[in-house]
Amino acid sequence: MTNTKPRSGDLRPGGRTREIKNNVATSVLELIKSGNIQFSYSELAAASGVHKTTLYRRWPTHIDLIRVAIEIHNQSFSLESKNNWHDNAEAIVRSLADFLSDPTEVAINRALLANPQAAESLVSVEYWQPIQNLLKSMVVEAQAAGELAEDIDPQTVIMTIVSPLIISTTLGFGTKSKETLITQLSRLARSYAYSP
Structure with a gap:
């Protein structure tokens, strides 16, 4: 089960943290739309421009990445x-x-x-x-x-x-x-x- 405790990078509303989150979520959704739900962290890093280290730190599992993408998507x-x-x-x-x-x-x-x-x-x-x-x-x-x-x-x-x-x-x-x-x-x- 994923730890739901907020990470340090998730605590600040808005700013760079929000921008990264939205960018990653959008990139995950684009990868899924292309039929690639099993995307790698390397693929996501290339698509989003966010370094793999940052991705692993904020979203340590693949499901965490899909969750944040769906969270943003459902706001529509x-x-x-x-x-x-x-x-x-x-x-x-x-x-x-x-x-x-x-x-x-x-x-x-x-x-x-x-x-x-x-x-x-x-x-x-x-x-x-x-x-x-x-x-x-x-x-x-x-x-x-x-x-x-x-x-x-x-x-x-x-x-x-x-x-x-x-x-x-x-x-x-x-x-x-x-x-x-x-x-x-x-x-x-x-x-x-x-x-x-």
Whole structure:
């Protein structure tokens, strides 16, 4: 298990440390997009311009590098909350569809699918947790507002929406267009609405 204690180079917000982190994360994502999830530290040093010594000191394992890249990448996910579950259902589906269709995200998911060891190390905690927490909070708010039944498991609602999108974007939309899938999943998400 990786030591999560901040290293000295990670303590200063902004400045050179932030620049290096962003540069390394961007380079890792580019390597993954090219199909190279098993990149070496030498390859990353050449791609990022950051010396191998610095890379090893701040990110001592390969998984640490993938984590920081995904952390930066996940910041691109945005979702504007609406006033009710009916509108939020479509907003959630549409935001996820756009995010999961991004070439970087597709490459990450394909790489993790092809590398179960990396997937096992990431999926349980870091990879989806911030996004899942946001989606869960929207489901819980809808329950508190009486729009969704209290006995519905928020995780079930989320997975009902996310799973088809991950499969469709990772493997390709096939005969169904992205817009058609968004429409159908929005209807499915709305079907969770409370009916007395």
